[in-house]
Amino acid sequence: MSAALDHLRLMARNNAYANERxxxxxxxxSQVEFEAERTNFFPSLLETLNHNWEVDRYYLDALTEGGEGLAVFEVPFLRDANDLAMAQAxxxxxxxxxxxxxxxxxxEREIAQDRGAKGTVKETIAATLMHLFQHQIHHRGQAHAMLAGTSVAPxxxxxxxxxxxxxxxxQRHIDTFSREENL
Incomplete structure (x- = not known):
């Protein structure tokens, strides 16, 4: 197996683990704390986590060549943390x-990404995955910081x-990687 593939597969599992936590x-x-306005790029945990969910749908659609493009954003926000948790999982x-x-x-295979008025752009699968993981880390960090101002410790x-x-x-996520490697 290639080191690059192993890295991306582990990053996918790390992403799932961090989102789960x-x-x-x-x-x-409480719903009030989840929706409360806070200082950050997006003004609440609700909006930050919906953004991650939306962008993950967008890039997963591009990666799998699902063809939805920007239409993935035409879904209402999920308002409840439990609903968002299940959708993200x-x-x-x-x-x-x-x-x-x-x-x-x-x-290195290129996939199409719908950029609206900017047209369709091509990016490699590797670059798209690396961007997706970085995007998640970036906004999860913001959500993590917002949690520090709530009744629940980050x-x-x-x-x-x-x-x-x-x-x-x-470890549960690592174990699934190890089982896959040994098949």
Whole structure:
């Protein structure tokens, strides 16, 4: 297996783990705290997490060549943290399956991305995945900071890669990678 593929497959699992931990915390918030205006790029946890969910749908559609393009954004916000958690977990499973199905030769294959008035652009699968993971990390960090101003403590999100401090939830995701590698 290639190091690049292994890295992307592990990043997909890290993404799922971090989202799972973040949503565990957000689901403990009252609806008022979840929707409360806070200082950040998006003005609430509700809006930040909906943005991540929307953008994940957009890039997963592009990666799988689903053909929806910008139409993926024509879905109302999910208002409840539990609903968002389930929706995000479903996308995270799809992203893991997508990464697990890749071959090394797929990484440089270009896929179309609908950019509206800017037209359709082509990007490689590898660049798109790296961007998607970075986007999630960026906005999860913002949500994490917003949680610090609530009644629920923000969880550790970086206990994934190192054995000595791996969170049990991370281990479940690592174990699925290890099982796939041994098939």
């Amino acid at each position: 973040l949503y565990e915390a957000c689901c403990k918030l 479903g996308l995270d499973r799809q992203l893991i399956a997508f990464c697990d199905g890749l071959r090394a030769s797929d990484l 969880p550790q999100l970086d206990e994934f890669f190192l054995n000595f401090e791996r969170h049990p939830a991370a």
